[in-house]
Amino acid sequence: MTTPSSPQDCLPVLLPFRLCRRETHRRLGAGFGALLCVSLILLVSAASAQSGRVVAPPLQVIVKWAPLLLTGFAFNILISALAMLLGTIAGLALGIGLLSDLLPIRQISRALTQIFRNAPWLVLLFFVMFLVPFQVTIFNVHIPFPDWVKATVGFALPVMANFAEVVRGAVKSVPSTQWEAAEALAFTPRQTMWRIILPQCIKRMLPPWMNIYSLVAMSTVLASIVGVSEMLTLTAQVHAAEGGRPELFAPLYGFALLCFFLYCYPINLWTAHLERRFQTR
Protein backbone atom coordinates (compact mmCIF):
# COMPACT_ATOMS: atom_id res chain seq x y z
CA MET A 1 0.00 0.00 0.00
CA THR A 2 1.34 3.39 -0.83
CA THR A 3 0.88 5.90 1.90
CA PRO A 4 0.17 9.51 1.00
CA SER A 5 3.21 10.69 2.88
CA SER A 6 4.44 14.10 1.85
CA PRO A 7 2.03 16.98 1.39
CA GLN A 8 3.36 17.58 -2.12
CA ASP A 9 1.99 14.26 -3.38
CA CYS A 10 -1.64 14.93 -2.62
CA LEU A 11 -3.36 18.28 -2.61
CA PRO A 12 -6.16 18.14 -0.10
CA VAL A 13 -8.72 20.77 -0.91
CA LEU A 14 -9.73 22.64 2.23
CA LEU A 15 -12.78 24.72 2.88
CA PRO A 16 -12.30 28.40 3.80
CA PHE A 17 -11.41 29.06 7.44
CA ARG A 18 -14.12 30.88 9.34
CA LEU A 19 -13.81 31.78 12.98
CA CYS A 20 -17.45 32.39 13.84
CA ARG A 21 -19.15 30.70 16.68
CA ARG A 22 -22.69 30.37 15.50
CA GLU A 23 -23.02 26.66 16.25
CA THR A 24 -21.94 26.80 19.87
CA HIS A 25 -24.29 29.59 20.65
CA ARG A 26 -27.24 28.01 18.99
CA ARG A 27 -26.69 24.86 20.97
CA LEU A 28 -26.19 26.58 24.29
CA GLY A 29 -28.56 29.31 25.44
CA ALA A 30 -27.69 32.06 27.87
CA GLY A 31 -29.97 30.53 30.46
CA PHE A 32 -28.01 27.31 30.45
CA GLY A 33 -24.75 29.08 31.22
CA ALA A 34 -26.31 31.06 34.05
CA LEU A 35 -27.83 27.89 35.44
CA LEU A 36 -24.42 26.26 35.32
CA CYS A 37 -22.78 29.07 37.28
CA VAL A 38 -25.53 29.13 39.90
CA SER A 39 -25.37 25.38 40.32
CA LEU A 40 -21.58 25.59 40.66
CA ILE A 41 -21.95 28.05 43.52
CA LEU A 42 -24.70 26.01 45.16
CA LEU A 43 -22.60 22.88 44.85
CA VAL A 44 -19.61 24.55 46.43
CA SER A 45 -21.76 26.05 49.19
CA ALA A 46 -23.35 22.68 49.88
CA ALA A 47 -19.96 21.00 50.00
CA SER A 48 -18.60 23.50 52.48
CA ALA A 49 -21.81 23.60 54.53
CA GLN A 50 -21.20 20.00 55.46
CA SER A 51 -18.23 20.99 57.59
CA GLY A 52 -20.93 21.57 60.25
CA ARG A 53 -19.99 24.48 62.48
CA VAL A 54 -22.40 27.08 63.78
CA VAL A 55 -21.50 29.77 61.27
CA ALA A 56 -23.44 31.51 58.54
CA PRO A 57 -23.68 29.29 55.46
CA PRO A 58 -21.89 30.67 52.38
CA LEU A 59 -25.07 31.52 50.53
CA GLN A 60 -26.27 33.66 53.41
CA VAL A 61 -22.93 35.46 53.50
CA ILE A 62 -23.19 36.25 49.81
CA VAL A 63 -26.75 37.55 50.14
CA LYS A 64 -25.68 39.68 53.08
CA TRP A 65 -22.80 41.29 51.26
CA ALA A 66 -24.28 41.34 47.76
CA PRO A 67 -25.14 45.08 47.80
CA LEU A 68 -21.53 45.99 48.59
CA LEU A 69 -20.10 43.54 46.07
CA LEU A 70 -22.50 44.70 43.38
CA THR A 71 -21.48 48.32 44.03
CA GLY A 72 -17.93 47.19 43.41
CA PHE A 73 -19.06 45.51 40.21
CA ALA A 74 -20.77 48.71 39.08
CA PHE A 75 -17.48 50.50 39.69
CA ASN A 76 -15.78 47.93 37.46
CA ILE A 77 -18.29 48.65 34.73
CA LEU A 78 -17.77 52.40 35.14
CA ILE A 79 -14.00 51.97 34.77
CA SER A 80 -14.46 49.78 31.70
CA ALA A 81 -16.89 52.23 30.08
CA LEU A 82 -14.58 55.21 30.66
CA ALA A 83 -11.54 53.28 29.47
CA MET A 84 -13.46 52.24 26.36
CA LEU A 85 -14.49 55.84 25.67
CA LEU A 86 -10.95 57.16 26.04
CA GLY A 87 -9.46 54.25 24.14
CA THR A 88 -11.92 54.55 21.28
CA ILE A 89 -11.24 58.25 20.75
CA ALA A 90 -7.47 57.78 20.95
CA GLY A 91 -7.66 54.61 18.87
CA LEU A 92 -9.58 56.36 16.12
CA ALA A 93 -6.88 59.02 15.94
CA LEU A 94 -4.13 56.38 15.99
CA GLY A 95 -5.94 54.29 13.39
CA ILE A 96 -6.22 57.24 11.03
CA GLY A 97 -2.54 57.88 11.74
CA LEU A 98 -1.81 54.31 10.60
CA LEU A 99 -3.44 55.17 7.26
CA SER A 100 -1.76 58.55 6.85
CA ASP A 101 -0.06 59.48 3.61
CA LEU A 102 2.90 60.90 5.51
CA LEU A 103 5.54 58.29 6.24
CA PRO A 104 6.71 59.64 9.65
CA ILE A 105 3.16 59.76 11.04
CA ARG A 106 2.54 56.26 9.76
CA GLN A 107 5.73 54.95 11.34
CA ILE A 108 5.12 56.60 14.70
CA SER A 109 1.54 55.29 14.79
CA ARG A 110 2.75 51.84 13.86
CA ALA A 111 5.37 51.82 16.60
CA LEU A 112 2.84 52.97 19.21
CA THR A 113 0.31 50.37 18.11
CA GLN A 114 2.86 47.57 18.24
CA ILE A 115 4.17 48.55 21.67
CA PHE A 116 0.76 48.82 23.30
CA ARG A 117 -0.64 45.76 21.58
CA ASN A 118 2.25 43.48 22.51
CA ALA A 119 2.72 44.48 26.14
CA PRO A 120 0.72 42.56 28.74
CA TRP A 121 -2.23 44.52 30.11
CA LEU A 122 -0.97 44.17 33.67
CA VAL A 123 2.43 45.59 32.72
CA LEU A 124 0.79 48.60 31.06
CA LEU A 125 -1.33 49.07 34.15
CA PHE A 126 1.78 49.08 36.35
CA PHE A 127 3.38 51.48 33.92
CA VAL A 128 0.61 54.04 34.26
CA MET A 129 0.11 53.51 37.99
CA PHE A 130 3.75 54.11 38.84
CA LEU A 131 4.85 56.64 36.30
CA VAL A 132 1.89 59.04 36.24
CA PRO A 133 1.99 61.49 39.16
CA PHE A 134 -0.91 61.48 41.64
CA GLN A 135 -1.66 65.11 40.83
CA VAL A 136 -0.66 67.71 38.27
CA THR A 137 -0.30 71.39 38.98
CA ILE A 138 -1.04 73.77 36.12
CA PHE A 139 -0.95 77.49 36.99
CA ASN A 140 -1.42 76.73 40.69
CA VAL A 141 -4.49 74.59 39.95
CA HIS A 142 -4.10 71.12 41.40
CA ILE A 143 -5.67 68.44 39.26
CA PRO A 144 -5.71 65.23 41.28
CA PHE A 145 -5.38 61.82 39.64
CA PRO A 146 -6.94 59.26 41.99
CA ASP A 147 -5.79 55.69 41.49
CA TRP A 148 -8.91 54.60 39.66
CA VAL A 149 -8.47 57.36 37.06
CA LYS A 150 -4.93 56.17 36.48
CA ALA A 151 -6.19 52.59 36.18
CA THR A 152 -8.72 53.77 33.60
CA VAL A 153 -5.93 55.35 31.57
CA GLY A 154 -3.95 52.14 31.97
CA PHE A 155 -6.80 50.16 30.42
CA ALA A 156 -7.39 52.77 27.73
CA LEU A 157 -3.86 52.29 26.32
CA PRO A 158 -4.28 48.69 25.09
CA VAL A 159 -7.82 49.53 23.95
CA MET A 160 -6.37 52.36 21.88
CA ALA A 161 -3.85 50.11 20.16
CA ASN A 162 -6.34 47.31 19.52
CA PHE A 163 -8.99 49.69 18.23
CA ALA A 164 -6.45 51.39 15.95
CA GLU A 165 -5.91 48.03 14.25
CA VAL A 166 -9.66 47.56 13.96
CA VAL A 167 -10.01 50.98 12.33
CA ARG A 168 -7.19 50.22 9.92
CA GLY A 169 -8.68 46.87 8.98
CA ALA A 170 -12.15 48.35 8.48
CA VAL A 171 -10.90 51.22 6.33
CA LYS A 172 -8.81 48.82 4.23
CA SER A 173 -11.87 46.66 3.69
CA VAL A 174 -13.78 49.51 2.01
CA PRO A 175 -13.48 48.98 -1.78
CA SER A 176 -10.96 51.32 -3.37
CA THR A 177 -13.59 52.40 -5.88
CA GLN A 178 -15.21 54.36 -3.05
CA TRP A 179 -12.04 56.45 -2.72
CA GLU A 180 -11.88 56.97 -6.45
CA ALA A 181 -15.56 57.94 -6.67
CA ALA A 182 -15.09 60.44 -3.84
CA GLU A 183 -12.08 61.90 -5.58
CA ALA A 184 -14.04 62.16 -8.83
CA LEU A 185 -16.72 64.10 -6.95
CA ALA A 186 -14.03 66.55 -5.78
CA PHE A 187 -14.05 65.60 -2.09
CA THR A 188 -10.89 66.56 -0.23
CA PRO A 189 -9.01 63.66 1.43
CA ARG A 190 -10.31 64.74 4.84
CA GLN A 191 -13.89 64.93 3.63
CA THR A 192 -13.53 61.54 1.95
CA MET A 193 -12.34 60.01 5.20
CA TRP A 194 -14.95 61.54 7.51
CA ARG A 195 -18.00 61.67 5.25
CA ILE A 196 -17.61 58.64 3.03
CA ILE A 197 -15.20 56.02 4.34
CA LEU A 198 -15.67 56.12 8.13
CA PRO A 199 -19.50 56.02 8.09
CA GLN A 200 -19.27 52.83 6.06
CA CYS A 201 -16.75 51.43 8.50
CA ILE A 202 -18.91 51.78 11.61
CA LYS A 203 -20.88 48.69 10.72
CA ARG A 204 -17.73 46.67 10.19
CA MET A 205 -16.07 47.99 13.33
CA LEU A 206 -18.95 47.33 15.71
CA PRO A 207 -18.48 43.58 16.36
CA PRO A 208 -14.70 43.78 17.01
CA TRP A 209 -15.29 46.91 19.09
CA MET A 210 -17.70 44.99 21.28
CA ASN A 211 -15.21 42.16 21.53
CA ILE A 212 -12.63 44.61 22.83
CA TYR A 213 -15.17 45.98 25.28
CA SER A 214 -15.88 42.58 26.76
CA LEU A 215 -12.10 42.07 27.10
CA VAL A 216 -11.78 45.39 28.93
CA ALA A 217 -14.70 44.61 31.21
CA MET A 218 -12.98 41.36 32.18
CA SER A 219 -9.62 43.09 32.62
CA THR A 220 -10.86 45.70 35.08
CA VAL A 221 -10.33 43.20 37.91
CA LEU A 222 -6.60 43.66 37.32
CA ALA A 223 -7.00 47.04 39.02
CA SER A 224 -7.34 45.19 42.33
CA ILE A 225 -3.69 44.13 42.02
CA VAL A 226 -2.60 47.76 42.01
CA GLY A 227 -4.89 48.69 44.88
CA VAL A 228 -8.04 50.17 43.34
CA SER A 229 -10.96 49.11 45.53
CA GLU A 230 -13.13 47.42 42.94
CA MET A 231 -15.05 44.18 43.12
CA LEU A 232 -12.18 41.77 43.68
CA THR A 233 -10.64 43.94 46.39
CA LEU A 234 -14.03 44.15 48.10
CA THR A 235 -14.42 40.39 47.78
CA ALA A 236 -11.16 39.87 49.65
CA GLN A 237 -12.25 42.38 52.30
CA VAL A 238 -15.63 40.70 52.71
CA HIS A 239 -13.84 37.43 53.13
CA ALA A 240 -11.70 38.91 55.87
CA ALA A 241 -14.74 40.51 57.52
CA GLU A 242 -16.43 37.11 57.69
CA GLY A 243 -13.55 35.74 59.71
CA GLY A 244 -11.35 34.57 56.85
CA ARG A 245 -12.86 31.09 56.76
CA PRO A 246 -11.16 29.17 53.94
CA GLU A 247 -14.40 27.51 52.81
CA LEU A 248 -15.80 30.96 51.96
CA PHE A 249 -13.24 31.59 49.23
CA ALA A 250 -14.93 29.48 46.58
CA PRO A 251 -18.48 30.88 46.97
CA LEU A 252 -17.25 34.48 47.10
CA TYR A 253 -15.03 34.21 44.06
CA GLY A 254 -17.73 32.13 42.41
CA PHE A 255 -20.10 35.05 42.91
CA ALA A 256 -17.60 37.37 41.20
CA LEU A 257 -17.30 34.88 38.33
CA LEU A 258 -21.09 34.79 38.03
CA CYS A 259 -21.40 38.59 37.90
CA PHE A 260 -18.86 38.85 35.12
CA PHE A 261 -20.33 35.93 33.27
CA LEU A 262 -23.84 37.40 33.36
CA TYR A 263 -22.47 40.71 32.09
CA CYS A 264 -20.08 39.49 29.39
CA TYR A 265 -21.96 36.52 27.97
CA PRO A 266 -24.92 38.53 26.59
CA ILE A 267 -22.43 40.98 25.04
CA ASN A 268 -20.66 38.05 23.43
CA LEU A 269 -23.91 36.57 22.13
CA TRP A 270 -24.92 39.92 20.69
CA THR A 271 -21.50 40.35 19.05
CA ALA A 272 -21.83 36.95 17.41
CA HIS A 273 -25.31 37.89 16.25
CA LEU A 274 -24.08 41.17 14.72
CA GLU A 275 -21.15 39.40 13.10
CA ARG A 276 -23.54 37.01 11.41
CA ARG A 277 -25.83 39.84 10.30
CA PHE A 278 -23.05 41.99 8.87
CA GLN A 279 -21.28 39.09 7.21
CA THR A 280 -20.34 40.06 3.68
CA ARG A 281 -20.00 37.35 1.14
Added chain:
Amino acid sequence: MDAIPDWFQRLYESTGFNFSVFYDPYDWNRYVDGVKMTLILSVSTILLSLILGAAGALIQSSPSRLLRGSVNAFVVVFRNTPPLVQLFFFYFGLATMLPATESATGMREPLLNNVAWAIISLSLFAAAFNVEIFRSGIEAVPKTTVEAAESLGYTRFKAYCHIVLPLAIRVCLPALNNNLVNLLKTTTLAYAIAVPETLYALKQIWSESQNVMEMMILLLATYGILVGLLVWLMHRWERAMHIRGYNR
Protein backbone atom coordinates in the same frame (compact mmCIF):
# COMPACT_ATOMS: atom_id res chain seq x y z
CA MET B 1 34.08 40.28 30.59
CA ASP B 2 33.14 43.03 33.00
CA ALA B 3 32.51 45.49 30.21
CA ILE B 4 28.71 45.36 30.44
CA PRO B 5 28.43 45.69 34.25
CA ASP B 6 31.04 48.46 34.20
CA TRP B 7 29.21 50.31 31.46
CA PHE B 8 25.90 50.21 33.34
CA GLN B 9 27.63 51.18 36.58
CA ARG B 10 29.13 54.19 34.83
CA LEU B 11 25.76 54.98 33.24
CA TYR B 12 24.23 55.06 36.72
CA GLU B 13 26.99 57.27 38.12
CA SER B 14 26.99 59.71 35.23
CA THR B 15 23.29 59.93 34.28
CA GLY B 16 21.33 58.39 37.17
CA PHE B 17 19.76 55.64 35.05
CA ASN B 18 19.94 52.76 37.47
CA PHE B 19 19.74 49.48 35.56
CA SER B 20 20.76 47.58 38.68
CA VAL B 21 20.08 44.15 37.17
CA PHE B 22 22.99 44.55 34.78
CA TYR B 23 25.72 45.24 37.34
CA ASP B 24 24.37 43.81 40.59
CA PRO B 25 24.73 40.00 40.47
CA TYR B 26 22.02 39.52 43.12
CA ASP B 27 19.45 41.48 41.10
CA TRP B 28 20.64 39.81 37.91
CA ASN B 29 20.00 36.37 39.40
CA ARG B 30 16.52 37.37 40.51
CA TYR B 31 15.74 38.74 37.06
CA VAL B 32 17.04 35.62 35.31
CA ASP B 33 15.05 33.40 37.67
CA GLY B 34 11.97 35.49 36.91
CA VAL B 35 12.44 35.13 33.16
CA LYS B 36 13.00 31.38 33.65
CA MET B 37 9.75 31.14 35.59
CA THR B 38 7.90 33.06 32.86
CA LEU B 39 9.35 30.63 30.31
CA ILE B 40 8.33 27.61 32.39
CA LEU B 41 4.84 29.03 32.82
CA SER B 42 4.38 29.92 29.17
CA VAL B 43 5.82 26.71 27.69
CA SER B 44 3.81 24.47 30.01
CA THR B 45 0.57 26.42 29.61
CA ILE B 46 0.98 26.54 25.81
CA LEU B 47 1.53 22.78 25.59
CA LEU B 48 -1.22 21.92 28.09
CA SER B 49 -3.72 24.30 26.48
CA LEU B 50 -2.99 22.86 23.03
CA ILE B 51 -3.58 19.31 24.28
CA LEU B 52 -6.75 20.32 26.13
CA GLY B 53 -7.95 22.32 23.13
CA ALA B 54 -7.43 19.41 20.74
CA ALA B 55 -9.13 17.01 23.15
CA GLY B 56 -12.03 19.43 23.61
CA ALA B 57 -12.47 19.83 19.86
CA LEU B 58 -12.55 16.02 19.50
CA ILE B 59 -15.18 15.71 22.22
CA GLN B 60 -17.21 18.49 20.60
CA SER B 61 -17.77 16.26 17.59
CA SER B 62 -18.61 13.20 19.68
CA PRO B 63 -22.04 11.58 19.36
CA SER B 64 -22.82 11.95 23.06
CA ARG B 65 -24.91 15.04 23.79
CA LEU B 66 -23.80 15.17 27.40
CA LEU B 67 -20.11 15.31 26.46
CA ARG B 68 -20.74 17.94 23.78
CA GLY B 69 -22.81 20.02 26.16
CA SER B 70 -20.19 19.91 28.89
CA VAL B 71 -17.40 21.01 26.54
CA ASN B 72 -19.61 23.83 25.28
CA ALA B 73 -20.38 24.90 28.83
CA PHE B 74 -16.66 24.84 29.67
CA VAL B 75 -15.86 27.02 26.65
CA VAL B 76 -18.63 29.51 27.34
CA VAL B 77 -17.86 29.85 31.05
CA PHE B 78 -14.10 30.21 30.66
CA ARG B 79 -14.34 32.65 27.77
CA ASN B 80 -16.71 34.99 29.54
CA THR B 81 -15.14 35.33 32.97
CA PRO B 82 -12.00 37.27 33.91
CA PRO B 83 -8.89 35.06 34.01
CA LEU B 84 -7.77 36.71 37.24
CA VAL B 85 -10.98 35.73 39.03
CA GLN B 86 -10.62 32.21 37.63
CA LEU B 87 -7.11 32.10 39.02
CA PHE B 88 -8.29 33.26 42.45
CA PHE B 89 -11.21 30.83 42.36
CA PHE B 90 -8.83 27.95 41.70
CA TYR B 91 -5.99 29.00 43.96
CA PHE B 92 -8.00 30.21 46.97
CA GLY B 93 -11.32 28.45 46.47
CA LEU B 94 -10.51 24.97 45.23
CA ALA B 95 -7.03 24.61 46.71
CA THR B 96 -8.33 25.04 50.26
CA MET B 97 -10.84 22.26 49.71
CA LEU B 98 -8.30 19.75 48.50
CA PRO B 99 -6.65 17.56 51.11
CA ALA B 100 -3.34 18.90 52.38
CA THR B 101 -0.44 17.32 54.16
CA GLU B 102 1.48 18.72 57.07
CA SER B 103 5.14 19.49 56.79
CA ALA B 104 7.71 18.64 59.44
CA THR B 105 7.22 22.01 61.12
CA GLY B 106 3.45 21.54 61.29
CA MET B 107 2.69 24.00 58.50
CA ARG B 108 -0.13 23.24 56.11
CA GLU B 109 1.34 21.98 52.87
CA PRO B 110 -1.13 22.07 50.02
CA LEU B 111 -1.29 19.35 47.42
CA LEU B 112 -0.46 21.73 44.59
CA ASN B 113 1.59 24.90 44.99
CA ASN B 114 0.87 28.28 43.44
CA VAL B 115 2.93 27.58 40.30
CA ALA B 116 0.91 24.43 39.62
CA TRP B 117 -2.37 26.27 40.12
CA ALA B 118 -1.25 29.10 37.85
CA ILE B 119 -0.40 26.57 35.14
CA ILE B 120 -3.72 24.73 35.55
CA SER B 121 -5.85 27.86 35.61
CA LEU B 122 -4.13 29.64 32.72
CA SER B 123 -4.15 26.46 30.62
CA LEU B 124 -7.88 26.02 31.11
CA PHE B 125 -8.46 29.66 30.19
CA ALA B 126 -6.44 29.39 26.98
CA ALA B 127 -7.85 25.93 26.21
CA ALA B 128 -11.36 27.39 26.07
CA PHE B 129 -10.21 29.62 23.23
CA ASN B 130 -8.20 26.84 21.60
CA VAL B 131 -11.24 24.54 21.47
CA GLU B 132 -13.10 27.15 19.41
CA ILE B 133 -10.09 27.72 17.16
CA PHE B 134 -9.55 24.00 16.54
CA ARG B 135 -13.26 23.50 15.94
CA SER B 136 -13.30 26.16 13.24
CA GLY B 137 -10.21 24.51 11.74
CA ILE B 138 -11.93 21.12 11.79
CA GLU B 139 -14.95 22.58 10.04
CA ALA B 140 -12.65 23.53 7.18
CA VAL B 141 -11.77 19.87 6.60
CA PRO B 142 -14.16 18.52 3.97
CA LYS B 143 -16.55 15.74 4.99
CA THR B 144 -15.33 13.64 2.06
CA THR B 145 -11.85 13.48 3.58
CA VAL B 146 -13.26 12.06 6.81
CA GLU B 147 -15.43 9.66 4.86
CA ALA B 148 -12.41 8.51 2.88
CA ALA B 149 -10.57 7.85 6.12
CA GLU B 150 -13.53 5.90 7.48
CA SER B 151 -13.70 3.79 4.33
CA LEU B 152 -10.02 2.97 4.83
CA GLY B 153 -10.92 1.54 8.22
CA TYR B 154 -9.78 4.37 10.48
CA THR B 155 -11.57 4.62 13.79
CA ARG B 156 -12.97 8.03 14.71
CA PHE B 157 -10.09 8.71 17.10
CA LYS B 158 -7.40 7.56 14.67
CA ALA B 159 -8.93 9.56 11.84
CA TYR B 160 -8.98 12.61 14.10
CA CYS B 161 -5.32 12.21 15.12
CA HIS B 162 -3.89 11.32 11.74
CA ILE B 163 -6.09 13.11 9.24
CA VAL B 164 -8.43 15.76 10.61
CA LEU B 165 -6.22 17.42 13.21
CA PRO B 166 -3.08 17.77 11.02
CA LEU B 167 -5.17 19.46 8.35
CA ALA B 168 -7.11 21.57 10.85
CA ILE B 169 -3.96 22.83 12.58
CA ARG B 170 -2.59 24.11 9.28
CA VAL B 171 -5.75 26.09 8.64
CA CYS B 172 -6.14 27.60 12.07
CA LEU B 173 -2.48 28.45 12.76
CA PRO B 174 -2.89 32.24 12.39
CA ALA B 175 -5.74 32.31 14.91
CA LEU B 176 -3.83 29.95 17.18
CA ASN B 177 -0.81 32.21 16.92
CA ASN B 178 -2.88 35.12 18.21
CA ASN B 179 -4.22 33.14 21.13
CA LEU B 180 -0.83 31.81 22.19
CA VAL B 181 0.66 35.32 22.15
CA ASN B 182 -2.25 36.35 24.32
CA LEU B 183 -1.55 33.45 26.66
CA LEU B 184 2.09 34.47 27.00
CA LYS B 185 0.93 37.93 28.01
CA THR B 186 -1.63 36.49 30.43
CA THR B 187 1.09 34.64 32.38
CA THR B 188 1.76 37.98 34.13
CA LEU B 189 -1.43 37.31 36.11
CA ALA B 190 0.46 34.67 38.07
CA TYR B 191 2.01 37.67 39.82
CA ALA B 192 -1.25 37.99 41.77
CA ILE B 193 -0.71 34.66 43.54
CA ALA B 194 2.98 35.35 44.18
CA VAL B 195 4.49 33.18 41.47
CA PRO B 196 8.00 34.63 41.10
CA GLU B 197 7.85 35.40 37.38
CA THR B 198 9.40 38.37 35.55
CA LEU B 199 6.94 41.01 36.74
CA TYR B 200 7.21 39.78 40.33
CA ALA B 201 11.00 39.72 40.26
CA LEU B 202 11.27 43.19 38.75
CA LYS B 203 8.70 44.56 41.19
CA GLN B 204 10.90 43.32 44.03
CA ILE B 205 13.95 44.90 42.45
CA TRP B 206 12.30 48.26 41.88
CA SER B 207 10.91 48.31 45.40
CA GLU B 208 14.41 47.88 46.77
CA SER B 209 16.48 49.97 44.38
CA GLN B 210 13.92 52.72 43.69
CA ASN B 211 14.42 52.45 39.93
CA VAL B 212 10.83 52.03 38.76
CA MET B 213 11.28 53.75 35.40
CA GLU B 214 14.31 51.72 34.33
CA MET B 215 12.85 48.40 35.43
CA MET B 216 9.56 49.21 33.64
CA ILE B 217 11.48 49.77 30.42
CA LEU B 218 13.32 46.49 30.98
CA LEU B 219 9.98 44.77 31.66
CA LEU B 220 8.44 46.03 28.43
CA ALA B 221 11.58 45.08 26.52
CA THR B 222 11.59 41.59 28.05
CA TYR B 223 7.99 40.92 27.07
CA GLY B 224 8.60 42.47 23.66
CA ILE B 225 11.45 40.03 23.07
CA LEU B 226 9.52 37.03 24.42
CA VAL B 227 6.48 37.81 22.26
CA GLY B 228 8.73 38.40 19.26
CA LEU B 229 10.41 35.04 19.86
CA LEU B 230 7.07 33.24 20.06
CA VAL B 231 5.77 34.93 16.90
CA TRP B 232 8.99 34.03 15.07
CA LEU B 233 8.72 30.38 16.16
CA MET B 234 5.06 30.21 15.16
CA HIS B 235 5.82 31.70 11.74
CA ARG B 236 8.56 29.13 11.21
CA TRP B 237 6.14 26.39 12.20
CA GLU B 238 3.55 27.85 9.84
CA ARG B 239 6.03 27.78 6.97
CA ALA B 240 7.12 24.23 7.79
CA MET B 241 3.50 23.07 7.82
CA HIS B 242 2.53 24.90 4.65
CA ILE B 243 0.51 22.82 2.19
CA ARG B 244 1.64 23.40 -1.35
CA GLY B 245 -1.07 24.49 -3.67
CA TYR B 246 -3.35 25.62 -0.87
CA ASN B 247 -3.52 29.31 -0.10
CA ARG B 248 -0.99 30.60 -2.64
